Amino acid sequence: MTRRRLLSIASVVASALVWGTSFAVSKVALASIPPLWLAWLRFVCATVILFVWLLIRHENLRLRRREILGMVVGGILGYTLNHIFENVGLALSTASEISLMMGVFPVLSLIVEGLMYHRKFSHMELAGIVLSVLGVALIVGPGTLSGAARGRRLAGDSLIVLSGICWAFYSLLVKNLAQSSSPAKTAMFQMLFGSLVLLPLAAAFENPPGQIPAVAAWAVAYLVVLCSVGGYSLYNYGVTGMTSTQAVNILNLIPVFGVLTSWALLREAILPVQAAGGAIVLAGVVLSLRVPSEVPASPS
DSSP, rough: OOOOOHHHHHHHHHHHHHHTHHHHHHHHTTTTTHHHHHHHHHHHHHHHHHHHHHHHTOOOOOOOOHHHHHHHHHHHHIIIIIHHHHHHHHHHSOHHHHHHGGHHHHHHHHHHHHHHHOOOOOOHHHHHHHHHHHHHHHOGGGGGGGGSSSSSHHHHHHHHHHHHHHHHHHHHHHHHHTTTOOHHHHHHHHHHHHHHHHHHHHHHHHHOOOOHHHHHHHHHHHHHIIIIHHHHHHHHHGGGSSSSHHHHHHHHHHHHHHHHHHHHHHHOOOOOHHHHHHHHHHHHHHHHTTTTTOOOOOOO
């Protein structure tokens, strides 16, 4: 395995680590800030931070004509729609069920990538995806599905499926933009365009937040710095060194890191079945990564 591929894998794993804590942190923020306004605040602040960082690095911020459409569409898919569906879904459902629903992301990515590239997938890749989904189910626990069929929670879980479809297309766009734009530049412009679309939607459908308590402000700061600036930059870098399906499959580590973080910070007990689920997820990720990345830069 080459050094470049190792760095790509490490970057996506690191993004899964910071995103694994985002559900609990978002729940804290959602207690005081409506879902659309939370997404807008998060990405506006992250855009400013990335803009300053790119200026310090003296990076060329001009966009070529062929890049503009990818930045706009990526912003709408990966930031506007993805986080509308995620935040509203999280407000309607439970964090554990949302974590479970993320197990369908690799399946959705597999379908989208297969349709776009007319690609055939190996038995090993398919086995890795199936193992990861089973592992996620064990981590969350079978009992969490008991209320999923009821109104609000069913709607919230369904929105996460839509979020996964948006993310699958976003991952393909990021790979195509990687040839001419750095990960930080791509994230900055896509957050900017995503925020511009989010603002009128938030103003139309939600009341703006009033006084934001300190705990919610700290939650937003965490989401901005680690989950948005750090997470997206790492993911955008890592996805360029593998197929989008492999990258999304690594994101099945998110619930694993969520459980470990709860134990380390909150001293919540880890059940044996959860530990077994984590091991199965890791096995699925390893299987999916054993196949080299040979996807072309753009759909045929």
